[in-house]
Amino acid sequence: MTEQLVRPDPISGFPEWLPEVRLVEQHWLDKIRQIFESYGFCSIETPSVERLDVLQSKGETSQEVYTLQRLQADAKDQTDASLGLHFDLTVPFARYVAANAGRLVFPFKRYQIQRVWRGERPQEGRYREFTQCDIDVIGQDNVPLHFDSELLRIVVEVLTALDLPAWTVNVNNRKVLQGFYEGLGIHDTMAVIRVVDKIDKIGPDAVSDLLASDVGLTADQVSATRSLALIRGTDSTVIDEIRALGVKSDLLEEGLTELGQLLDSFADLPAGTVTADLSIARGLDYYTGTVYEAKFLDWPGYGSISAGGRYENLTGSFTRKKLPGIGLSIGLTRIFAKLVAEGLIQTGPSSPTDVLVVVPSDDRRIDAQSAAATLRGRGLNVELYHQADKIAKQLKYASRKQIPFVWFPPFEDGRDHEVKDMASGEQSVADPAAWSRA
Amino acid sequence: MTEQLVRPDPISGFPEWLPEVRLVEQHWLDKIRQIFESYGFCSIETPSVERLDVLQSKGETSQEVYTLQRLQADAKDQTDASLGLHFDLTVPFARYVAANAGRLVFPFKRYQIQRVWRGERPQEGRYREFTQCDIDVIGQDNVPLHFDSELLRIVVEVLTALDLPAWTVNVNNRKVLQGFYEGLGIHDTMAVIRVVDKIDKIGPDAVSDLLASDVGLTADQVSATRSLALIRGTDSTVIDEIRALGVKSDLLEEGLTELGQLLDSFADLPAGTVTADLSIARGLDYYTGTVYEAKFLDWPGYGSISAGGRYENLTGSFTRKKLPGIGLSIGLTRIFAKLVAEGLIQTGPSSPTDVLVVVPSDDRRIDAQSAAATLRGRGLNVELYHQADKIAKQLKYASRKQIPFVWFPPFEDGRDHEVKDMASGEQSVADPAAWSRA
Numbered sequence: 001m002t003e004q005l006v007r008p009d010p011i012s013g014f015p016e017w018l019p020e021v022r023l024v025e026q027h028w029l030d031k032i033r034q035i036f037e038s039y040g041f042c043s044i045e046t047p048s049v050e051r052l053d054v055l056q057s058k059g060e061t062s063q064e065v066y067t068l069q070r071l072q073a074d075a076k077d078q079t080d081a082s083l084g085l086h087f088d089l090t091v092p093f094a095r096y097v098a099a100n101a102g103r104l105v106f107p108f109k110r111y112q113i114q115r116v117w118r119g120e121r122p123q124e125g126r127y128r129e130f131t132q133c134d135i136d137v138i139g140q141d142n143v144p145l146h147f148d149s150e151l152l153r154i155v156v157e158v159l160t161a162l163d164l165p166a167w168t169v170n171v172n173n174r175k176v177l178q179g180f181y182e183g184l185g186i187h188d189t190m191a192v193i194r195v196v197d198k199i200d201k202i203g204p205d206a207v208s209d210l211l212a213s214d215v216g217l218t219a220d221q222v223s224a225t226r227s228l229a230l231i232r233g234t235d236s237t238v239i240d241e242i243r244a245l246g247v248k249s250d251l252l253e254e255g256l257t258e259l260g261q262l263l264d265s266f267a268d269l270p271a272g273t274v275t276a277d278l279s280i281a282r283g284l285d286y287y288t289g290t291v292y293e294a295k296f297l298d299w300p301g302y303g304s305i306s307a308g309g310r311y312e313n314l315t316g317s318f319t320r321k322k323l324p325g326i327g328l329s330i331g332l333t334r335i336f337a338k339l340v341a342e343g344l345i346q347t348g349p350s351s352p353t354d355v356l357v358v359v360p361s362d363d364r365r366i367d368a369q370s371a372a373a374t375l376r377g378r379g380l381n382v383e384l385y386h387q388a389d390k391i392a393k394q395l396k397y398a399s400r401k402q403i404p405f406v407w408f409p410p411f412e413d414g415r416d417h418e419v420k421d422m423a424s425g426e427q428s429v430a431d432p433a434a435w436s437r438a
Numbered sequence: 439m440t441e442q443l444v445r446p447d448p449i450s451g452f453p454e455w456l457p458e459v460r461l462v463e464q465h466w467l468d469k470i471r472q473i474f475e476s477y478g479f480c481s482i483e484t485p486s487v488e489r490l491d492v493l494q495s496k497g498e499t500s501q502e503v504y505t506l507q508r509l510q511a512d513a514k515d516q517t518d519a520s521l522g523l524h525f526d527l528t529v530p531f532a533r534y535v536a537a538n539a540g541r542l543v544f545p546f547k548r549y550q551i552q553r554v555w556r557g558e559r560p561q562e563g564r565y566r567e568f569t570q571c572d573i574d575v576i577g578q579d580n581v582p583l584h585f586d587s588e589l590l591r592i593v594v595e596v597l598t599a600l601d602l603p604a605w606t607v608n609v610n611n612r613k614v615l616q617g618f619y620e621g622l623g624i625h626d627t628m629a630v631i632r633v634v635d636k637i638d639k640i641g642p643d644a645v646s647d648l649l650a651s652d653v654g655l656t657a658d659q660v661s662a663t664r665s666l667a668l669i670r671g672t673d674s675t676v677i678d679e680i681r682a683l684g685v686k687s688d689l690l691e692e693g694l695t696e697l698g699q700l701l702d703s704f705a706d707l708p709a710g711t712v713t714a715d716l717s718i719a720r721g722l723d724y725y726t727g728t729v730y731e732a733k734f735l736d737w738p739g740y741g742s743i744s745a746g747g748r749y750e751n752l753t754g755s756f757t758r759k760k761l762p763g764i765g766l767s768i769g770l771t772r773i774f775a776k777l778v779a780e781g782l783i784q785t786g787p788s789s790p791t792d793v794l795v796v797v798p799s800d801d802r803r804i805d806a807q808s809a810a811a812t813l814r815g816r817g818l819n820v821e822l823y824h825q826a827d828k829i830a831k832q833l834k835y836a837s838r839k840q841i842p843f844v845w846f847p848p849f850e851d852g853r854d855h856e857v858k859d860m861a862s863g864e865q866s867v868a869d870p871a872a873w874s875r876a
Contacts, residue, residue, distance in 0.1 A: 006495045008536035008756040011521065014485035016534065018541055019548065022482055038814045040791035040821030040841075044460050047452035047567050048486070048553060052509075057444045064508075070557035071490075071503040071522065083449065084509065096454065098446035103456055105788060105838045107824060110457065115486060119508035129485050144824040318446040350543060353478035376476045383478030386545060386582040400543045403478075 013122030014129045015337050020347040025336055029113065031161045032133050032330065036111040039154055041135050044110045046092035048117075052082045054095050057317035064118040085117040089134045090314075090327065097138055098318030107143060111135040113332075124341075125303045130333030133158075138314055138325040145258060148290040148310060149265040151328050155306050156266075156273055158330060159294060165344065166297040167305065170277035173259040174287050174309070176242065177278070179252025180228055184221050190285065191215045196229050197281040200300075204230060229279040236263045238276040258289060286311045290326065302338065306330045349402035354380045354437060355419070356398040357407040359388045367409040371417060374432040375407070382407075398422060405437070451560030452567045453775055458785040463774055467551065469599045470571050470768065474549040477592055479573050482548050484530035486555075490520045492533050495755035502556040523555040527572045528752075528765065535576055536756030545581060549573040551770075562779075563741045568771035571596075576752055576763040583696060586728040586748060587703040589766050593732060593744050594704075594711055596768060603782065604735040605743065608715035611697040612725050612747070614680065615716070617690025618666055622659050628723065629653045634667050635719040638738075642668060667717040674701045676714045696727060724749045728764065740776060744768045787840035792818045792875060793857070794836040795845040797826045805847040809855060812870040813845070820845075836860060843875070 010016050017025060033043075055065055067084040086092045089112045097108065113133045120126050135154065137147045152169060159167055177196070181189040195210045202210075208226050211217045217225065224245060231241050239260045259276065266274045282291040291309035296302055308328030315323045339345050357372040359365050365388065372384040383403070385394045398406045399422060407430075408418040419435060420427040448454050455463060471481075493503055505522040524530045527550045535546065551571045558564050573592065575585045590607060597605055615634070619627040633648045640648075646664050649655045655663065662683060669679050677698045697714065704712045720729040727748035734740055746766030753761045777783050795810040797803050803826065810822040821841070823832045836844050837860060845868075846856040857873060858865040 005757065006491050006533075006755050008492070008533045008753075010533075010537065011485065011487065011489060014487055016484050017482070018538060019480040019482055023480065026481055037790040037819050040789055040794075040819055042457040042461065042789040043464055044455070044457055046454050047449065048555075049449065049452055049567060051449060053444050054446070065510075066506045067509050068504045068523070068557075069507055071505050073557070085506070095444075095446045099448065100456060105835070109789070109821075117486075119506075119511070129487060146822075146824045150822070315446075317444050319443065351478055351480040351547070352475040356478075381475050381478055383547075384584075384588070386584045397543070 011128075013120070013127050015127060015333060017340070018350070020350040021340060021345060023349065023352065024345050024347060025332075028162055028332065028336065029131075029133075032158055032332070033111070033113065035154060035157050035161060036133075036135055039109075039150065041109045041111040044093075044096065044112055045114055046086070046089070046096050046112070048085055048115065049083050050086050050092055050095065052084050055084050055086065055091060057094075058091065064120055066117050066119050087118050088116055089114060089132050089329070090136075093134070093136060094314045095318060097323060098315040098321075101315075101319070101321065101323070106138065106140045107147070108138045109135070110138075125334055125338065127333055127337070130331070130337075133330040133332050134327060136314075136325050136327035138323050141322060141324070143310070143324050143326055145261065147326050148258070148262055151308065151326055152262070152266070152274065152290075152292060155292070155294060155308075155328055155330065156269060159306065162335070164296070164305075164335065164339070165342075167294055168272055168275045168297060169292055169294045169306070170275050170280050171259070171262060171290065171292040172276065172278055172280045173255040173262075173290050174281065175251050175255030175289055176259055177228075177255075177281060179249045179255050180242070180245075180247050181225065183247040183249035183252050184224055186215075186217065186221060188215065192217070192225060193281045196225065196279055199229055199279045231276070231278040233276050234263075234271050234274065235267070236260045238263070238278070242278065255289075262290060282307060282309055286313075288312045292328075296338075299338070303334065304331070305335045349404070351383075351401050351403070352381045353383045353401065353403045355382045355405045355407050356394070356401075356403045357382060357384045357409065358391060358394045359385045360391070360409060360411045362388045364388075364409060364411065371407060371409045371432045375435070378433075378436075380437075407432070449566075451558070451565050453565060453771060455778070456788070458788040459778060459783060461787065461790065462783050462785060463770075466600055466770065466774065467569075467571075470596055470770070471549070471551065473592060473595050473599060474571075474573055477547075477588065479547045479549040482531075482534065482550055483552055484524070484527070484534050484550070486523055486553065487521050488524050488530055488533065490522050493522050493524065493529060495532075496529065502558055504555050504557050525556050526554055527552060527570050527767070528574075531572070531574060532752045533756060535761060536753040536759075539753075539757070539759065539761070544576065544578045545585070546576045547573070548576075563772055563776065565771055565775070568769070568775075571768040571770050572765060574752075574763050574765035576761050579760060579762070581748070581762050581764055583699065585764050586696070586700055589746065589764055590700070590704070590712065590728075590730060593730075593746075593766055593768065594707060597732060597744065600773070602734070602743075602773065602777070603780075605732055606710055606713045606735060607730055607732040607744070608713050608718050609697070609700060609728065609730040610714065610716055610718045611693040611700075611728050612719065613689050613693030613727055614697055615666075615693075615719060617687045617693050618680070618683075618685050619663065621685040621687035621690050622662055624653075624655065624659060626653065630655070630663060631719045634663065634717055637667055637717045669714070669716040671714050672701075672709050672712065673705070674698045676701070676716070680716065693727075700728060720745060720747055724751075726750045730766075734776075737776070741772065742769070743773045787842070789821075789839050789841070790819045791821045791839065791841045793820045793843045793845050794832070794839075794841045795820060795822050795847065796829060796832045797823045798829070798847060798849045800826045802826075802847060802849065809845060809847045809870045813873070816871075816874075818875075845870070 064087050065084045178189045181192050199207045208222050211222045287309035289310035293304035294306040310326040312324050314325045357368050359368045372382045375382045406420045416429045419430040503522045616627045619630050637645045649660045725747035729747035731742035732744040748764040750762050752763050795806050797806045810820045813820045844858045854867045857868040
């Protein structure tokens with residue numbers, strides 16, 4: 001009987017990596033986690049699955065949700081029909097905080113590194129399954145401004161640690177935008193924000209046209225809005241530029257103070273790390289203060305690689321308590337997959353092995369095994385070669401896997417152990433109880 | 439407008455943990471990963487989602503699969519209709535190996551720690567989403583016997599490191615069972631294996647009855663089969679016990695040699711760590727040699743906490759190449775959730791923070807920030823308290839989160855930094871550039 005074979009190709013939009021690429025991704029994940037923890041953020045994970053009413057509690061992105069169905073469920077069995085995969089980590093986090101508020105210490109600082117799913121059509125930078133790295137700080141009633149600067153510093157630290165092609169973090173403050181538009185006498189400030197947010201994609205002229213035609217701004221309002229949107233700068237001189245436009249409101253003043261303080265707090269970073277960009281607004285309605293997004297400089301059309309901001313109320317759909325916060329999300333897969341596609345991921349070994357211990361002969365297996373155990377006990381990752389093959393074959397295995405060291409237990413009684421550095425080819429006597437990687 | 443609130447309770451069968459519990463789980467995951475890597479296993483991850491034909495390539499567990507549907511897809515759009523969440527890590531791994539065989543180095547040693555999903559009714563020990571920790575070694579044409587012993591040693595090392603309530607690893611060899619039944623003149627050995635595998639649940643008498651009534655064994659065959667199934671022992675004397683039953687076949691001989699060697703290789707472990715149990719078979723048809731399962735001794739009715747074995751062909755559904763292997767799976771969630779339910783998880787702090795740096799006053803924030811940065815740069819996890827609250831309040835925050843050390847930057851110029859050990863209450867002068875946890 002010859003059974004039909006099943007095609008083993010992966011599904012588009014669901015990335016997977018060869019071991020040597022995964023090893024780099026793992027290294028990235030470890031670094032990100034280490035940086036998050038170094039600022040005292042705790043880890044939480046939520047289920048991949050939420051009830052649909054939870055997923056839709058903010059209404060917006062419902063078209064991207066994958067719902068679940070049991071393959072063998074009959075039509076009448078609707079037990080799982082109301083479940084779906086989460087499409088971000090914010091909604092599940094909001095539910096988690098609402099469910100556990102009494103058992104958490106506030107300000108609650110958590111990080112969450114998990115996969116999320118969106119039923120989108122796959123295209124560059126858009127995946128159907130991808131990993132997000134989120135951190136948020138949630139306060140009761142208020143979240144000190146300190147965290148705006150801390151979170152941005154964490155993003156900078158992460159993006160720097162990943163050694164990426166040139167990027168910048170664009171920051172803005174929603175109070176500046178809203179206060180400025182209010183100062184211009186505009187009522188539907190949200191409509192203006194939504195149009196201005198498109199400036200990157202459609203350019204300032206098209207934005208001006210839309211502001212006049214769709215939002216109904218006067219020529220003066222359009223002109224001032226456009227001037228504001230074009231302001232960019234890497235230090236607090238942008239605050240003076242904004243003031244020079246002559247618009248005034250209390251909210252604008254508040255926003256300028258916050259933005260100025262934020263920019264000042266990054267004075268120690270290399271120029272260009274953080275850029276004030278008065279056009280960015282981060283479409284979502286719920287940001288209320290600092291907003292930011294990070295982008296690759298050489299791929300301006302590529303989506304943001306990290307984004308976030310300050311919001312008034314995380315858990316409004318679930319509880320009457322007011323829990324404001326500030327959060328950020330790093331698009332791990334979006335960054336990593338782009339670099340893989342551009343050939344910019346430098347891969348090395350395909351395994352974490354530091355040392356391959358040779359099995360010289362079946363008689364000597366015990367010595368080899370005990371050398372391996374000794375080295376392992378000292379924190380090294382050690383493979384014991386699996387059978388007494390010819391030494392050349394064992395060495396070839398090590399070099400194919402780019403294992404950096406090969407260990408030779410004594411080939412006969414009374415001889416010493418030796419270790420070979422595969423890069424230099426040097427071989428020297430060594431003691432498994434004392435040797436370490438140079 | 440008062441919007442209807444959404445209930446934030448988690449869904450049954452989808453576990454989630456408070457931060458202090460998650461911290462323990464994370465510690466477990468780190469240990470498991472570290473042990474897997476210390477034997478040179480590389481990490482891979484596969485998408486959570488596979489095509490249904492891949493998921494069903496082995497046919498068996500189709501009723502447990504969750505399929506995906508886009509919430510907004512119209513009935514005609516079947517793009518995603520053929521996708522489902524993986525229910526184990528073996529099927530996706532088989533697909534991965536088949537897809538990438540030309541780019542992997544064999545024997546291919548991989549570990550995979552991921553969530554899996556099953557549309558089961560939740561009950562004790564059964565979850566709809568849970569984390570599995572798998573390792574497999576895949577060979578081309580053959581996998582040396584060395585790995586049977588190595589994998590079992592890894593399980594033992596992991597279960598030991600997790601410091602669990604009493605457990606044992608039961609081992610057997612399918613060749614012994616099949617060879618023994620063949621030696622008894624039984625043709626449908628698989629039917630016998632399936633019945634004997636139930637001995638744990640239904641007892642030896644019911645098994646004997648079924649062997650006679652359902653499989654049609656003679657009284658002598660039933661009696662010998664029963665005698666074999668009741669043999670248990672912690673060393674290779676079980677081999678003699680089996681031989682004493684007087685049954686002979688080549689396959690039995692081969693199995694006894696393998697089982698004997700395996701047991702001998704664990705002579706250095708504490709008695710009871712590994713137990714030969716001639717009843718276990720691991721239901722699945724594809725195991726062909728060594729099989730094992732680990733169980734809690736005090737909860738015999740609770741499912742196996744780890745299981746695995748040797749199989750002839752991993753990728754048979756995908757390729758004509760023969761790729762035999764040996765694998766094991768550790769049921770992380772099954773173990774962890776049981777211990778949580780039994781109150782046996784000792785939780786500590788709710789964050790990874792080593793040191794909380796106090797902000798004595800707004801003037802002193804810079805000093806506090808710089809002390810935090812210095813400590814962080816030296817590998818410590820450091821929270822900077824978020825505002826210049828009263829010191830008592832800052833200390834209370836540290837003690838609620840069980841942060842072990844509180845750092846006091848100088849309250850005025852010319853004074854020293856001090857650090858307080860929250861457990862002992864001791865406070866002493868310290869230098870952020872030199873201090874370390876005792």
